[in-house]
Amino acid sequence: MKSQGGKQADPRLILQCVATAIHELRIRPALRTEEIETGARQHRKGEITKHDLATRWSRLFDQVVKPTAFDARLRSMRRILPAYLAYLRSGKFTVSGKEIRKSPEIAKVLKAISKASTPGVSQKTRTAAPVPHTPAVLAPFQIELRYSSSDREAEYRGLGASAVANPILPYLVTSSASTVASGRQRTDRSDKIVLKPDVIIRGAYKVDALVDRIAIFVDTVATTSVTALHDKISRATAAKTFVRDLTMVTPRDTWGATLPVADLHKKSGQHFAILIQDPNAELLTVILQAIERDFGTTGSIQVHMIEVAIDFYPKNTTSVQDAILRREQMVGLLQRHHWTPHSLLRDHCPSVPRYVDARQIYAEKEAPRYLFAQQGDSFHSDSEIEQPKVRHRILSSKTGKDIYLGRVDKRDSQAALNVIQAGICDGDQ
Numbered sequence: 001m002k003s004q005g006g007k008q009a010d011p012r013l014i015l016q017c018v019a020t021a022i023h024e025l026r027i028r029p030a031l032r033t034e035e036i037e038t039g040a041r042q043h044r045k046g047e048i049t050k051h052d053l054a055t056r057w058s059r060l061f062d063q064v065v066k067p068t069a070f071d072a073r074l075r076s077m078r079r080i081l082p083a084y085l086a087y088l089r090s091g092k093f094t095v096s097g098k099e100i101r102k103s104p105e106i107a108k109v110l111k112a113i114s115k116a117s118t119p120g121v122s123q124k125t126r127t128a129a130p131v132p133h134t135p136a137v138l139a140p141f142q143i144e145l146r147y148s149s150s151d152r153e154a155e156y157r158g159l160g161a162s163a164v165a166n167p168i169l170p171y172l173v174t175s176s177a178s179t180v181a182s183g184r185q186r187t188d189r190s191d192k193i194v195l196k197p198d199v200i201i202r203g204a205y206k207v208d209a210l211v212d213r214i215a216i217f218v219d220t221v222a223t224t225s226v227t228a229l230h231d232k233i234s235r236a237t238a239a240k241t242f243v244r245d246l247t248m249v250t251p252r253d254t255w256g257a258t259l260p261v262a263d264l265h266k267k268s269g270q271h272f273a274i275l276i277q278d279p280n281a282e283l284l285t286v287i288l289q290a291i292e293r294d295f296g297t298t299g300s301i302q303v304h305m306i307e308v309a310i311d312f313y314p315k316n317t318t319s320v321q322d323a324i325l326r327r328e329q330m331v332g333l334l335q336r337h338h339w340t341p342h343s344l345l346r347d348h349c350p351s352v353p354r355y356v357d358a359r360q361i362y363a364e365k366e367a368p369r370y371l372f373a374q375q376g377d378s379f380h381s382d383s384e385i386e387q388p389k390v391r392h393r394i395l396s397s398k399t400g401k402d403i404y405l406g407r408v409d410k411r412d413s414q415a416a417l418n419v420i421q422a423g424i425c426d427g428d429q
Contacts, residue, residue, distance in 0.1 A: 001083045001175065009076035017073050018081070020056045021048050021109040047115035050074060074113055079175075081110040082138040086174040086196070101200065107140060107172075114139030138173040138193060145169055145332045148404040156406050157324055164321045167328040167405070169336075170198040197337070199329055205312045212309035214284075215255045215275045217246070221296030223269035229291070233274070236290035240277040247271060256305030273304060328405055335403050353381040371403075372396075 025048070050070035058064050085107060087093060093100050145167040147153035157164060176192040178185040220229075230243045244253055246262040253259045255275050262271045276287065291297060314326035357370050372382055373396065377389040384390050 048112040082174040143169040152406040169332045172198045206315045208311045213307040214279045215304040217302040219299045242275040244273045357382045
C-alpha cells in the first residue's frame with residue numbers, strides 16, 4: 001500500500017475492528033429472528049456503522065469506546081481491506097502450501113462498512129470553509145449478465161430459464177499497485193483505482209488453441225476458374241473453402257486483411273486466394289496435391305492469414321448449471337476485457353470513423369449498437385479523445401448500451417474479437 005502522512009493505523013486495532021465487524025455480521029440473522037436488540041438499530045442496506053462497532057466492542061473486549069473513535073478506524077479499514085483482498089488474489093499468500101485467494105467474510109465486511117454513511121458536515125461549517133476532498137469508497141460491486149431475449153437464453157443455456165441462477169460478474173475496487181517485481185509503481189498509476197473482476201480463472205477452465213482458418217495464395221500453371229478450382233477441392237475433401245481470383249478481387253474481399261490486387265500483367269484464372277476453414281496439415285496436403293495434379297502450381301505457396309481461436313472449457317464443475325454459469329462469466333469477461341489495438345479493428349476505408357466503434361449488431365435489428373451514446377455526434381470515433389464531443393459522450397452520466405450474452409453478429413471491422421466471442425457462444429465454450 002502507498003503510505004500516507006499523519007498518524008499511522010495500529011494493525012492490532014484494525015484487526016480487532018475487522019473481528020468485531022465479522023462478529024456483527026454473523027449474529028445479525030439470529031438477532032432478526034429472535035427480535036433482540038433490533039428496533040431502531042435495523043439497517044435496511046446491511047451497513048455497519050460506528051455505533052454498531054462501539055456496541056459490539058464493549059461486549060467483546062470489555063472496553064467502552066465512544067462511537068466517534070471509530071470514524072478514523074473505519075477510514076483505515078476502507079483503505080486497508082481492498083489492498084488485503086488484492087494481495088490474496090495475487091496468489092502470493094499460502095498456508096501449508098495451499099494458495100489462499102479469497103476471504104469471503106472480510107469481503108462482506110468491506111461491503112458493509114462501505115455502505116455506512118460518512119459523518120455529515122453542518123451548514124455553518126460549509127459556509128465557513130470548503131468541504132475537504134473525501135476519497136472514493138472502494139466497495140465491491142456486481143454486473144448482471146443478461147441475454148437479449150428469453151428465446152436467446154433458452155437457445156444457449158439448453159435448460160429452462162428457472163433451472164440456472166442469473167449470471168453475474170463480480171468486481172473488486174482496489175488501489176492501483178505495482179505490477180513489477182521491484183514493487184516500484186509508475187507515477188501515472190499513483191492514486192488510481194483498479195476495477196478487477198473477482199473471478200477465478202486458473203484451474204477453473206481448460207483452454208485450447210486451434211487454427212480456425214487459413215488463407216493461402218496459389219499460382220496455377222493451367223488457366224482455370226474460381227468455380228472449377230472450388231469444385232476440385234470440394235471433390236477431394238469435405239473442407240469448407242472460399243476461392244477468389246486475385247485479378248478480380250473487390251474491397252469487400254477481406255480475410256484478416258484486404259486481399260492484394262494482382263499486377264495488371266498477370267492473367268486471370270492463374271492467381272488465386274483460398275480460405276480454408278478448420279485446417280490441419282493433412283487437409284492442406286490433400287488440397288495442394290489435388291490442385292497440383294489437375295492444374296499444376298508454379299512458385300511458392302504463400303500464407304496470407306492464419307486465424308487462431310481460443311476455446312474455454314469449464315472444468316472441475318459440480319453440475320451442468322455450474323458449467324453454464326462459468327461459461328457465461330467467461331463470455332462476460334471477454335466482452336469487457338479482451339481488447340486489441342484499435343488499428344486492427346478499423347475498417348480499411350470507413351466512410352464514417354464512428355462506424356469502427358460498433359460493439360454489437362443484434363439479429364433482431366440491423367442498426368449497430370455503440371457502447372457510448374452518440375449524443376448528437378455520429379461522426380467521430382470513441383478513440384478520438386482529443387475531440388470535445390467525444391469526451392462529453394464518454395464522460396456523460398447517461399446509461400450506455402447493454403452488452404448481451406449469446407451470439408453476436410459483428411461487422412468485419414471487429415473480426416479479431418468476433419472469433420473469440422463466436423467460438424464461446426456457439427458451443428465451443
